[in-house]
Amino acid sequence: MQRRWSLLVLIIVIVTSMTTGFSFGGKVQENYEVERAVHDFFNVSKQLQRSGYVESIYTLEKTEKVDDNKYEAFVTRTVGGLEYPTIPYDVVFQDGRWKLDNSSIFIYPKKDYLNELKAHGLQLSQNSYFYQTVVSENDNFIVRKDSGSQNFLARGVLYYDFGQKSTDIYSSGSLKVNSYPEDNGKPDDSYNYVAADFFSEDPIDSVWVSTKFLDAFDADVAIYYCNGYHSVKVYNVNYGSKGRYYVSY
Numbered sequence: 001m002q003r004r005w006s007l008l009v010l011i012i013v014i015v016t017s018m019t020t021g022f023s024f025g026g027k028v029q030e031n032y033e034v035e036r037a038v039h040d041f042f043n044v045s046k047q048l049q050r051s052g053y054v055e056s057i058y059t060l061e062k063t064e065k066v067d068d069n070k071y072e073a074f075v076t077r078t079v080g081g082l083e084y085p086t087i088p089y090d091v092v093f094q095d096g097r098w099k100l101d102n103s104s105i106f107i108y109p110k111k112d113y114l115n116e117l118k119a120h121g122l123q124l125s126q127n128s129y130f131y132q133t134v135v136s137e138n139d140n141f142i143v144r145k146d147s148g149s150q151n152f153l154a155r156g157v158l159y160y161d162f163g164q165k166s167t168d169i170y171s172s173g174s175l176k177v178n179s180y181p182e183d184n185g186k187p188d189d190s191y192n193y194v195a196a197d198f199f200s201e202d203p204i205d206s207v208w209v210s211t212k213f214l215d216a217f218d219a220d221v222a223i224y225y226c227n228g229y230h231s232v233k234v235y236n237v238n239y240g241s242k243g244r245y246y247v248s249y
Contacts, residue, residue: 033098034063034091038073041100042204056204061086069093073100077204085136087143087205103165106199106233108142108208120213122237123190129163129240146233162194162243166232168201169249176248177222179214179234184241188217191238196222196245201229216241 042058061074071091077084090101117124124130133146147164158166162181169175177196186192194214199206209230212222216236224230234245 031063034071034073035060037091037098037100038063038075038089041102042075063091071098082140083138084141085138085143088135088145102205104145104147105205106144106146106165106197106208107205108144110137110140110142113142113208113211116211121190122193122213125191125238128238129235130237132240158247160234160245160247162245163235163240164233165199165206166247168229168231169247170229171249172227173225174249175224175226175230175232177212177224177232177234177245178248179220179222179243179245181214181216181218181220181236181243182241183217184236184239186216186239186241192216193237194220194243195235195237196224197233197235198224198226199231199233201231206231 038060056077056079058075058077061076063074064072066072069092072088073091075087075089077087084107087105089105091098092101093099114124130144133144134142135145136143158169160166175198179194179196181194184192193216196212196214197208198210198212200209210224212224214220214222214234224232232245232247234243236243
């Protein structure tokens, strides 16, 4: 009887060790594949950089698992001698492999953006919708992480809800944005305004280049003259209130 119990205990120990080993091995392999997806993305992006792009150096600080199909990869970058704050990119499992998804990351040159607000006499609250989506910042840049692009296409016109980023659009002329805000019940003052942010789409990030400030109560229009790939994001900066916009090109 004692031998049977000893044998049973031995079997349980072996099975437990094997299961633990498989689990640990699976986690190591998954972490390796996630990190490789990050490195592949930046290496390919570097190869795609055209002549004239500023050299970019990156470091993968760490990865953190969000769920079975998503990690966050924390990356630091230095571009043209300027240090970016840490950027938490999503790495998602799609089509049987891990891929870095940068669609929710927005980079704002800090001084330029704040000076643009100041020049228009507008205020930005620390409790604003804008700052609720800020994930890191330093003296050089503000990094926001917000919803990715969703749209439907109809004859060269893209439709979006406020807060959604447009798809990347190639234009050698202009992009026209029509904004239709909903009433948010807030005062008509320097805190209540809609912004149409325009981003240049380089091979890695959406980098802010300009903002057109629009009416928070009535339909309004912004036109941005550009050449190359750009995207747009329209939203109420301080209150995050609802509305719709469309981009024509």
